[in-house]
Amino acid sequence: MSISRDKIEQVAWLARIRLEDSEKEALEGKLSDILGMVDQLQASDTDGITPMAHPLDATQRLRPDEVTETNKRERFQAVAPETQDGLYLVPRVVE
Amino acid sequence: MQWETVIGLEVHVQLATQSKIFSGASTAFGAEPNAQASAVDLAMPGMLPVLNEGAVRMAVQFGLAVNANIAHRSVFDRKNYFYADLPKGYQISQMYHPIVGKGEVSVNLSDGSERTIGIEHAHLEEDAGKSLHEDFQGQSGIDLNRAGTPLLEIVSEPDMRSAEEAAAYLRKIHAIVTYLGISDGDMSQGSMRCDCNVSVRPKGQTEFGTRSEIKNVNSFRFVEKAINTEVERQIELIEDGGEVQQETRLYDADRDETRSMRTKEFANDYRYFPDPDLLPVEIDDTYINAIRDGLPELPDAKQARFVTEYGLNADEAAPLVQSQALADYFEQVARGSGDARQAANWIMGELARLMNQNEVEIQDCPVNAGDLATLILRVQDGTISGKLAKQVFEALWNGEGSPDDIIEQQGLKQVSDSGEIEALVDQVLADNQAMVDDYLGEEVAKKQKKKFNALVGQVMKASQGKANPAQVNEILQQRLDTKG
């Protein structure tokens, strides 16, 4: 299965990854190879098989509804690139 | 061309758990920005979600209250997109296997009819943070306190056919979630949000028309108005030869119109897939039944009880059960005064009027149930007349004291002393000889009655409204009879 330039751009946008034109070219080939390998899956017979999302045959543990976290804003924001008055700053979000 | 409106509502209800749906951070209102955002809520590297049982329980409570199928097995999925208030770059939601399946609610309309509106499903998901646009030198500030708050998204079937139905449905949902105590349902604060999916089609057509989505309408009134204006817009558009676009719109309350949101460059492909950090949620019948046994009396049941226990009819009972608080207030007044019908009249009449005027909810109403009950009793026992009761009520609202205090201070006690009334009547008759003669000379019964009432009016005026009307009628009649 080969992947078109358009599709690469669309997928790159969804993933918010910027690609130079040269990168797009290189990717076209490599991605097509990978997808070609992956296409082997199509040949397998999976009728009636339920998809397996987890290796475990277990169910979700429910946590009691209790507050267990304290305010650690200082610690967490010490690693933040840009904050002000306790808020994380990003370029203006236009609604 | 006859048009039919088709409406479906998606209601997001913020659940009133103590901690977030996937982390142990607090959900309490009013904290400093990011003081309640844990490492999990901040999507820091290596952090993992753990499901809050309270959110599950509340979802089940809701499902039972709308007679829905509760899924014994439900799954959380990742909904992938990028936005400043979405730290993980995906929202944990339930796409394919929601916890609550098909249910229904019944709504009462103003013409007295009842309609059943279907619920397609309800699912759990996490709320996003908030972007603040106060000027940080052209930047926005992100507060993630709200990120991770549990939401129950309730998706209706496209069963509603008018804005009124939609508003009634929304009010019913609001009543249910507040009765259950799973949310404070405050639309102005955002703990309940409504998206309206609206389309039109020629009457008789079975296919649905293209629908538009009006996002985040934040009051019952606005829901009705937004839908009405959108329907108008769509009909006009089609009749002019245009096509309705499937798009997201916002309701502008000032202009009373909807407008299209900025279109995104590529349509969002959310790429839903089961969240591998969470396992399938399995709940058994024991768990569900225990919750069912613990459900409080819900609006429909309460309404039915008000009919049988208090002798109200359905129309009188329906508005009283819109909120738990209002229903409780009513019951207090009804029991305290022994007169449920009067209680209902006062509450849906004068009380409702003042509450609306002053934009006050029942919880903050300055007239307490005990005082209203007392007021009703004072009318019943003749202490004051029905007419003056309204004056007393307004004084109660303004905090001028207890009913008895007010009656005393303002001298509103009804005059029922026959001696006093006789004196008043005699004075009036003496001062209004012309009217007396007019009455006595009248032969047409109807006209006679009118003239009699005019004299009654004079007596009431002379007593500043305090005379007991029944006694006035009786004594006046006696006097006139002796004259005639």
Add this chain to the structure above:
Amino acid sequence: MHTSTLSELARALEAGETTSEALTRETLERIRAHDGRYNSFITVAEERALEQARAADQARTEGRAGPLTGIPFAHKDIFCTEDLLTTCGSRMLENFAPPYNSTVAQKLDDAGAVCVGKANMDEFAMGSSNETSYFGPVTNPWGDGLVPGGSSGGSAAAVAARLVPAATATDTGGSIRQPAALCGLTGLKPTYGRISRYGIIAFASSLDQAGTLTRDARDAALMLNTMAGFDPKDSTSLDREVPDYCASLDNDLSGLRIGLPKEYFSDELSPEMAEQVRNAVREYENLGATVKEISLPHSHLAVAAYYVIAPAEASANLSRFDGVRYGHRCENPQDLNDLYLRSRSEGFGEEVKRRILVGTYALSAGFFDAYYLKAQKVRRLIQQDFTDAFNEVDLIMGPTSPSPAFAQGDKTDDPINMYLEDVFTIASNLAGLPAMSIPGGMVNNLPVGLQIIGNYFDEARMLNAAHRFQQVTDWHQQVAPNGV
């Protein structure tokens, strides 16, 4: 001392023959003097390590020492270590010092072990040769210019070079076992859910599992005793008792049933490699085990399924790296999307971008069923193969990798070729089964790994089998020629 195994060091510390501080100083000195050759460390934590060492010695004088107290080791730089740089081999986290500890790091801290530094790795654990690290490639102590395998290449090189006796690592498609094979080490990936993933920077959530790289099975057992166990902060962590993995190391192997999958001895494996592996298995027959051929019929689909599922999960897991709350942020972002686009493109290397794109594609509308869903179905078929096999045998054995250590640069231009390095290891990640690699022979004077795959939670039996093999062979004692 550096030639000693972890257990030997533990015994020496216990006997008072040395102190942790002395050991740690020697370790740090060795790293300083020799790591230039391998580049196995991204961060060396001198002060922190010495503090830990002193505390360990203190604990010992107070009678509070355990088997790992005072032992120097390395963490793969994917484990969040509180206030110590955790880069995940990426420019994206070049300056990230987590304000929290991963559960694994916490457990080892609590056990008194001494973390001397963070080991180099393929960026975001995506690779099989440790050539994608932002911090430069790692060189195998078995030959300059040879890869150590990946993604846990730094952990493997550090142990193989005898800089440290042990290192933690993670395995998503073979990232512990393949480096173990290429570096002549014992590498253990336990059952999915055995060790907590909390605080491990996520690559593919349903496949990632923490484990160990040590010189022998006893050391692996000692580490596993401490690292394993239920963690309420990880929903995928299983609540299951942790046995003493050392207690059963010497159990007799007679009656042990071993299966060799015929699919693993096909054309991908050179005759020389096959011979080494079969010789190793023959030792087991001498120890009383029976060996038979089994079939895992869907083996040929494992790599394809993995290269849909792992990138798909990774594409979502890596969305959180957006320059907002931590990590790399581009200069002067013009708007929100510019912030995302440039921060991510600058922060991520080529292989990571490639996998994110593959993953996003596999989940996208129109491709979800054909790729992601299909791969999940194939995953179940693969699991079923193992379940069927374990009805007939107790352990499955075979080669770990198709070839011994290859030259740096050999496979960097050909992703598929690189992906095939994991052709024998991937299936056990898909199934969630425990698997390990122990040195089993040599080809061209380079180590060859013997892979042992066990049934769910059967680590004790696997370690027992590995240990007994190591008692009658000395492959695991071969020293890398360029090691210290």
